[in-house]
Amino acid sequence: MNKKNKIFFVSDVHLGLNDGFSSEERETLLLKWLDEIKEQAIEINFLGDCFDFWFEYKYVVPKGFVRFLAKLRELSENGVVVNFFSGNHDLWTFGYLQNECKVNLFRKPIIREINEKIFFIGHGDGLGGFNIKHNLLKWVFVNRFFQFLFKLIHPTVSFKIATCCSKSSYKNHNITKKENNIEDLQVKYAKKVLEKKWIDFFVFGHTHNPFQIEIGAHSVFTNVGDWVKNFTYAVFDGKNLSLHKYLPE
Numbered sequence: 001m002n003k004k005n006k007i008f009f010v011s012d013v014h015l016g017l018n019d020g021f022s023s024e025e026r027e028t029l030l031l032k033w034l035d036e037i038k039e040q041a042i043e044i045n046f047l048g049d050c051f052d053f054w055f056e057y058k059y060v061v062p063k064g065f066v067r068f069l070a071k072l073r074e075l076s077e078n079g080v081v082v083n084f085f086s087g088n089h090d091l092w093t094f095g096y097l098q099n100e101c102k103v104n105l106f107r108k109p110i111i112r113e114i115n116e117k118i119f120f121i122g123h124g125d126g127l128g129g130f131n132i133k134h135n136l137l138k139w140v141f142v143n144r145f146f147q148f149l150f151k152l153i154h155p156t157v158s159f160k161i162a163t164c165c166s167k168s169s170y171k172n173h174n175i176t177k178k179e180n181n182i183e184d185l186q187v188k189y190a191k192k193v194l195e196k197k198w199i200d201f202f203v204f205g206h207t208h209n210p211f212q213i214e215i216g217a218h219s220v221f222t223n224v225g226d227w228v229k230n231f232t233y234a235v236f237d238g239k240n241l242s243l244h245k246y247l248p249e
Contacts, residue, residue, distance in 0.1 A: 004042040004079070007114065009234040011047035011123070011205025012226035014089065015065050019228060023052075026227055027068055033233075033246050034071055041080050046103075047205040047224060048087025048123030053159070055092040060155050069101055076102035085109075087123040087206065115238050117200040120193065124204030124223070127189040187213070190221050201241050203234060212243045 013030060016023050034044070054062055076082050084103040086093060097103050109122025190202045194216040202221045210225025210232040222243055225232035231246045 003039055005238060006037070006040045007043040007045070007236040008037055008041050009045045009047060009121075009203050009222075009224050009236075010227065011224045012049045012087070012208055012228065013046075014049055014052040014226070014228050015068060016062070017052035017228065021228075023064075027065065029231065029246070029248065030227060031067055031071055032248060034075065038075060038078070038080060041075075043081040043083065044075065045083045045121060045203075046085065047121070047203070048085045048125070049089040049205065050084070050087075051090040054090035055150070055159070056094045056096050057151055057155060061096050062159060069097075072097070072101035072103055085121070085123050088125045111197075111199070114236065117236075117239075118198060120190070120199045120202045122204055124186050124206035127186050127204070184209070184211075184223070186223065187215060187221055190219070191215055194219055201236070203241070210243060210245075212241075 010030075013026065014023075015027055021029075037044075050068075051062070051065065072082055072084075082101070082103045083106060084093075084097055085106045091107070093105065098105050106122075109120060109124075109127075111118065111120050113119070184207070186202075186204050186207065190199070193199060193202075199219055202215075202219070204221075204223050205226070207223055208226040208228065208230065209223055210230050212220065212222045212234075215221050220241060222234050222241055224234045224243065232243060233246065234241055234243050
C-alpha cells in the first residue's frame with residue numbers, strides 16, 4: 001500500500017538567522033522533521049523565506065545550508081515533489097535551486113486543484129493592502145537592472161550588506177501573535193478573492209503567526225507560521241488541511 005499520500009506546507013525557516021535558536025539548530029530540527037515525513041509525503045511546499053538571505057551570482061551562492069540543500073535534492077530524487085515559493089527574503093534565485101536541488105520554483109501565489117479541492121498557495125507578502133515602502137522595495141529587488149548592479153559588487157561586500165538589511169527587516173517585522181486573526185490583512189485579502197472565485201483552502205506564510213480559521217462558506221484560511229520560534233506546519237491528507245506544531249522528543 002502506498003503511504004505517500006500527504007502534502008505538507010512549511011514556511012519562514014529563515015536559515016542564516018540566529019534568533020533564540022541558532023540557524024544550525026533549526027536546520028537540524030528541520031532535517032529531522034523532513035526525515036520523519038518523507039515516507040508519507042507525496043509533495044512538500046516551502047512557502048518562502050527558507051533563507052534569511054539568498055542571492056545567486058553566476059558561480060557563487062551563499063555559504064552554508066549544505067545539509068538542507070542536499071536534503072531537497074534527496075527528496076526530489078526519491079519521488080517527492082518539492083515546490084519552492086520565493087519569499088521577500090529569498091526572491092533572488094536564478095536557477096541554482098531548480099537545477100541543483102531539483103525543486104519547482106514559484107515566484108507568485110498560485111491557484112491549483114488537489115484531490116478536487118481548490119488551493120490558493122503563496123508566501124503571502126504584499127497581500128491585503130498597499131504599502132508604498134514594501135512595493136517600492138520589491139520593485140527594486142525584482143528589477144533586472146538593479147539585480148545586475150548588485151552583481152557587480154564583490155560577494156564579500158554585497159552579502160554583508162544584504163545580510164545586515166535582512167536582519168534589520170526581520171527585527172522590524174511584527175511576529176507577535178495577533179489577538180484577532182480575523183483582522184489579518186491576508187484574511188481580508190482572502191475574503192475579497194472569495195467574492196469572485198471559490199477557494200477551499202488558502203495557505204500562506206510570511207507573518208510568522210500560525211493560525212487556522214474558517215472564512216466564507218466553509219473556506220479555510222491557514223497561516224502555517226514559522227520555524228524561527230513556532231516550528232509549525234500544515235498537512236493535507238486528501239480531505240482536510242490541519243495545522244500542527246513539531247514537538248520532537
